[in-house]
Amino acid sequence: MEADGHWLTFLVLMLPFAGAAIAPVLVRFSGHNAAWLLALIPAFMFYHFTGFLGPVADGETVVAGYSWIPSLDVDFSWYIDGLSLTFALLISGIGALIVLYAGGYLKGHAHLGRFFSFILMFMGAMQGLVLADGFLTLFVFWELTSITSFLLIGFDHAREASRRAALQALIVTGLGGLSLLAGLLLIWNMTGLGSMSALLEAESALREAPLYLAALLLVLGGAFTKSAQFPFHFWLPNAMEAPTPVSAYLHSATMVKAGVYLVMRLNPVMGDTVAWETILPIFGGTTLIVGTLLAVRQTDLKLMLAYTTVASLGLLVMLTGFGSEKAAEAAVLYLVAHSMFKGALFMVAGGIDHEAGTRDITRLGGIGRAMPITFAAAVLAAISMGGLPPFFGFLAKEEIYAGLWQGGGWSGLMTLVAIVGNALMFAIGFAVALKPFTGPEVETPKHAHEGPVLLWLGPLVLGVAGLLTALASTLSHRFITNPMASAVVGEPVEVYISVVPHVGLPLALSVITIVLGVLAYLMLARGREAMAATLKAIGWGPDQGFDQAVRGSVRFSSVVTGIVQNGRLDYYMTATFVALALALFVPMILFGELPAVPAFPDLRFYEWIVLAIAFIGLGAVLYARDRLTAIVSLGIQGFAVALLFMLLGAPDLSFTQFMVETLSVVILALVMTRLRLSQADHRPTGEKAVDITIAAACGAALGLMLLRVTQVPFDDTLSVFFAEYSRAIAHGRNIVNVIIVDFRGLDTLGEIAVVMIAGLAILALVRIRAGKPIAAPKGEG
Template sequence: MADGLQSLTFLALILPFLAAVVAPWLTKALKHNAAWVLALAPAFMFVHFLGYAGAVADGATITGGYAWIPSLGVDFSWYLDGLSLVFALLISGIGTLIVLYSGGYLKGNEYQGRFFSFILMFMGAMQGLVVSDSFLMLFVFWELTSITSFLLIGFDHARDASRRAALQALVVTGLGGLSMLAGLIVIQFATGVGSMSELLALGDLLRQSPFYLLALILILGGAFTKSAQFPFHFWLPNAMEAPTPVSAYLHSATMVKAGVYLLMRLNPALGDTAWWETILPVFGGTTLLVGTLLAIRQTDLKLMLAYTTVASLGLLVMLTGFGSEIAVEAAVLYLIAHSMFKGALFMVAGLIDHESGTRDVTRLGGLRGAMPITFAAAMMAAISMGGLPPFFGFLAKEEIYAALNFAGGWNSVFTLVAIAGNALMFVIGFAVAIKPFFGELRETPKHPHEGPVLLWLGPLTLAVVGLATAVFSGLSHQYLSSPMASAVAGTPVEVYISIVPHVGLPLILSVVTVLLGVAIYVFLDGARATMAGILRAIGWGPDRGFDQFMRGLVRFSAGVTNIVQNGRLEVYMTVTFIMIALALWVPMIGFGELPTWPEFPDLAFYEWTIILIAVIGLGAVAYAADRLTAIVSLGIQGFAVALLFMLFGAPDLSFTQFMVETLSVVILALAMTRLRLHPSDHRPTPEKLLDVTVAGACGAGFAMLLLKVTQIPFDATLSEFFNTYSYVVAHGRNVVNVIIVDFRGLDTLGEIAVVMIAGLAILALIRIRVPRSGLPAEREG
């Protein structure tokens, strides 16, 4: 990639984040016109990526990037082919309309600037995710979409439902992100590559690896949670607590399709196996049915659309799992169509709510005259969602049934699943587009009227584009469908389907779907009541299970905290020293590294005297009648060690040891006298035995470790280095002082800081007066 184009691509990737920084200030300064200015950022992204369409259509791939962490070989790199380019165009194109829609929907909201900032950050995260080449870059953007969606879903933070939905989405997708990270690590370990472009060039290497199944399960964990596959589907409808611009963007065209993107991206590397072609169709088909059945139960326009989004994601996963070229073509066509008609319908639902004051379909009717533009956009989007010509959704549905015709042993089962799912989505699409607009005008909380241009521009544009891409299907396939299908399949694929119906089994199945959908629509109220009864009979569901899981996790955490953080200092100290003893003894015993016992040296009488002093001090500590005597006796061991340093030619070290021991005794004695503790130790014998055992294990462990160290051949490299450079570099002849002050200066500063903090803590304890009642009194002074 030329340097100029590489710089522009980098600018396109960071531009949303730059716009997010200035969005609050710009909104405050420009008021109602801020949306038009902020929309220029995604518009620039769209135009820039559209410029690559010709090259990608000719089979080229666009790569580039910059060194991110050179020492680890990690790059900020991107990879543009048909798949990532179409996603980039959907994200930036629909993102432009969403920014404009947000300007009208949140007009007058005091937090509108903050909302613009959040939505632009999410846009940048999603854009980075789909163009990432580096595994690490993919993971960073993947988790960033979870974080920014948490902010968007919980935007109305004063409401409990919004906070719960945001937390739920973060927990489910965040845990899935960790699963995906583990899968990418396994893939890198199995193949030795750390980028998508390298992985896709390896052919069957990953499929033949013994780690294939582990990598597949971990990757599916990330993809299924992000794209709300059963049983992780519950977070997506709950996320409808977010403002409608969030629903229209995150949960129709972008975030929820991140998991589908990941599966499509890895299809050439992980697909074409029995595991892939079993797990994906089963979970995808189940999600399709669950989503559509739950959708007809709803009366809230957004929830009706949300559950059909769950169903659509299941359909995409099912088609991706089949793996055949025609199934890939169907998945690609449906993904593009769904992004357009579902984004439009979500914005229609928000527009109805904004201008009438309600989203309850049972309270709406007769809005066609009051909101003609909204009605036109809704009808066009519903026709596409229902799979009727001449819209792009018709092409997708025909290709779906053609793909099922080649599904082998899965044919009959998944054909019935697809017919049922598509028929129910037909019902919901037209329920959203017809019921609010036809019939008598009903009384609503607000007097209904057509919204401003910022509100109807988005849905109308997406509906018209859904028509144009179908009418001019040759161009659509040349620049969008065929390059995308080729990238997903891993081989060149040409898409030819047009809006002209072709007599055959796919058309027959389409007619059956429409007839079934019309029949269910006529009896929609009865179907809704039936599903409500079934759900009441079932009772428990994954959504309630999430709450139970979170409550259990909190109780478990509280229990663990009560055990490990019970507020008793002696327990903390005992556990700490037990772990020290284990850390000393287990490696030496487990790896056979115990030292050989040395011969006892001949000692002079004064050396025996010093050892005798240390033993007497140890006995004085163990048998002291009160704590003050024990503290004073404790200094005897330190003084004995200081004498040994002096005898072996280290007077400066000996002096330091004398000072440390003296200060330790004084400070401990001062602290003990002010804390009003019992003068003597009244602990029961078992506690004393435990302390003696732990202390003995630690002391013996350190002794054995030091003994083992002295038996290792001495490496004089560091000694020679310090002897050579202490005077040359630091201009000091006392090597020990130079090491402490110069070579380890920062470390020494940290040690001083620790000592200072410990001193302040001791001072705080000393200044506390405890009255006879046992309750803390006010501080002295």
């Protein structure tokens, strides 16, 4: 359906960027209270997108936009269905809570305005990503999320760890973005379709394309790096160096789910193949197990949650690629549940750190009485994370087991992987929610007390939302999970799971998971020691490998730079002219484009005279005894060409050639006389022979190319165009002048800039006093 009043949706997409522009000003005048005003931006976005719930639930889709690059058939367009709408609601709804939370968490921070600006820019980028219809629009917003997340992760830029984490995230996700771009361009080329809506309508066109596997691998390269799939998982926990509002938003509900969104979006057109149903479950299942085991090792609350986020992303990828309708439904349910409970728990961890002064779980205990609201929010979120009724996480876990067990050959193994992963996440979730708040009171760096409303409002709302969405599962399914699952599967889907337990194998597997989770919770300290010993024994890991890769690339670039940028001008000149000769000769030889031998022209007597002048000048250059004579002799060649232009009826061009040659000779002579160079060329004969050979090759290559060009039939399209429109459009009678000044005015401006820069460089050389050495940079020889 074409959106009515689609200008409003465009305004909503641009609204976060406008908010980013005014955020520093608002903070300057109202301090952290600006959070209440800035939160109205995502709140309005959330309200706007709720207006699409009814039509989308009825099976409609919204496609609208504006022409962006008409010549390439590229539009700035958006596509709203159950999948993109759910993401839009999560991004804007949780975004409003995060803006409020940041106002309390960073109260008094010197750069609070800048933080709000960054977070709103990221919000706009993420919103544009999930709603993008055109491939180019998707890629632009995809990369914008990488750039804005770099700014957010490195917000505390004075700390080396923050800078490293930001750079690492940018490199990993940036390389993945290039992979995605290649994949999208390949899909565009194979199918001729440049938008998601058109691709989804084509159904099996992509699966049947000859380069489907290459496109799949390239697209998954972008998705796996963005969603931190093994072995690219290491950047996400390191990104916990960012302030907690960033962790709660980017790394639980938004950015890290961009890859999952892409996989879900392409499931109808790239799924249902052996490659899809093999790669995704293997990498997703591996990420699930690796993430949960690494979470057991941690004592920092944010790192514990970060590694379980990695695990959850692996679970989502595994479910999406599993190939059954039930598994896709489970992925949808779990994605919504995870966004709520993980966002809440991250904010709880930040609240504990803010009010108690530490996130180390071994240094926390008994603060529940001092922070009762935060404790309540933590318990609500942990119950959902643990998959206990009557929370939305319970619905997700039941559907996970129903979807995996009903699958094909992978069902047994994937079900076992899910049980182990969910049990460990159960233990971590309750460890974060219970251990800091229960037990004997432990002395903390700061006297623990309940934080201001901005710190506990967000986690409490998300914790309660996890309960209400489950209790009202009929409404949740109608407006959220049914449309979203239908978009992921590619056909209408009905989700029926409710909070009422249904006796069967999924319930039995849930009970087993809970029992294993309780045992893991009770043995968490011993498990932590065991994992620490195991990781120490293994030693090397992807995070260390990243540092080694960076150091290796720096060393390699230093070696290459030492070879190709060694400070010898003669080496640069030689390499340039060798490359020129090869670039001209090789294609002509390989593709049989050498020119035919031309007939000798019937020259008039004055043309013979000009030709003789040119040869005399050439001989003067070759046999000159000193450099100055050679330079002056070079001008003879240019004057001979200028005479030809004049004789052939091009006085303007001839005058220009005379001026250029005269100035070139004068400037070169002036510069050469001011440089400390020997008057004559004293190079050995061998070096001269090499240079003569290269020069002859370049001359021959250029001559052959010009001959070949003149033998091609003349296309007078441009000549006719300029002759016809120079007077009509540019109001000029001199066609040459009109071309230079109007039709290619920017090119002329660039040439003028080049001449100006060259002139400044020459002036600097001329002003060097004779005998005065040029100072080398400090620290260099």
